[in-house]
Amino acid sequence: VTVQAPLDPRQKAALSPSEARGYFRSETWQGSTRGFAFGRLQCGVVMLPQSEAADFLAFCTKNNAALPLLDMTPAGVPVTKAYAPDADLRTDVPLYRVFRDGELVDEVPNIKNYWRDDMVSFVLGCSMTFDSALLANGIPNRQLTETGKPSMYVTNIECEPTERFSGPLVVSMRPMLPAQAIRAIQVTSRFPKTHGAPNHFGDPAAIGIADIMKPDIGAPVRILDGEVPVFWPCIGTIWSVVARSKPPFFISHAPGCMFIADLSDEEMSVL
């Protein structure tokens, strides 16, 4: 199936994962995947040379809440058999970021020109996966309903380092009323493979965030009277880690531009 025309929100939501990936592969859309193939698993993608793969795997394991590992491919095989066997991880994300020595050197709609046969791909859980559960529970999710962009903040919480990788935890934030936050904690606890429960709520300064209206990545959202910010460990952590650790060669999805897998969000729930 090939879809190439511009889509309205309802059309985006109604796409199958395969159709959405085809739409991104056609390079018609290079923005956020939020709201596409609604209710299907959205994933982060990281690619790096095999020489660093074991250490990055260890880093994901030690920092599982921020970087929940869903799949790791063999070197040179850009396919996640378990999550989307028909997809090509090099083309099916709307936008990629390419880093050399920790510096962003390119932002491209496919990474065919950067691909090497020693590249290992990591598929990581993403909190967009519980967008559908939050929506079903009437919990505000303005990144979905208003801005379409993530709101990510670098914190003063250090990740557990490995030999090659270290950096501060990055969190995503959604504002809501306390009673809604209690429900959101219950709901998201069911999804440990896609970050699970929040790690903080309330005072942003307690985790080193100076200005809640100035996210480090993405865009801010409105915080209404009586609402508190609720923070989740976030896959955005990969970029703070790349900036600190300066790996020679590192490719990732661009913020908010995820890989959409075949599984439903609900299949990721533990309960």
Next chain:
Amino acid sequence: VTVQAPLDPRQKAALSPSEARGYFRSETWQGSTRGFAFGRLQCGVVMLPQSEAADFLAFCTKNNAALPLLDMTPAGVPVTKAYAPDADLRTDVPLYRVFRDGELVDEVPNIKNYWRDDMVSFVLGCSMTFDSALLANGIPNRQLTETGKPSMYVTNIECEPTERFSGPLVVSMRPMLPAQAIRAIQVTSRFPKTHGAPNHFGDPAAIGIADIMKPDIGAPVRILDGEVPVFWPCIGTIWSVVARSKPPFFISHAPGCMFIADLSDEEMSVL
């Protein structure tokens, strides 16, 4: 088994439910049951004439989070077969309160002199039941570890009324750090029969509490830097309802002076 000497905290915790009830029945102890027979189900007890029992049952059902009904006895039978078949609900609570027309008229260690053959007893869940789970998770619980008394507040949230009963929701409060509150929400969500998850955290004024250091029932606890108050619907609601509804005759446990059942806390968990 009869225990009558004063007990230290470790001895209190080590008592079996039957030993604890015998200790209370002996009228050696007329205080809080917190920490007694630790890990066993603590319950509220309400007794009222059969003529009002159906309406009170409806009130419990409509306000299940505050008044989770565990058992309701036949008229004239002061025994909860399901929770403690060998216990007498008229003698095995350390201290009772007797109300006439909504006014507290007596506080007594047994209600034998008030008992009538038309009395129906209600056994209700109590948040002391998750004391053991909170402790096991390293979550502060200063009512247990410091004051021994509950901290209850009348809110501006109206209970769902019935024909005979109405009144404002009363909540209990425990202060903790946000990350501990997130864990406490997960932990207590497993215990819907004993209030379950909190209904609010943070700003006390948002639910009509003017001064967090002045609970309406019980005693305050310290709130440390960075901690937020976390509020749970509370069985203390029975007293705000009695004050408003002025039933002709109403008996309850005194605050913090619960009925200890044979079941373990863990048996009350849904997961």
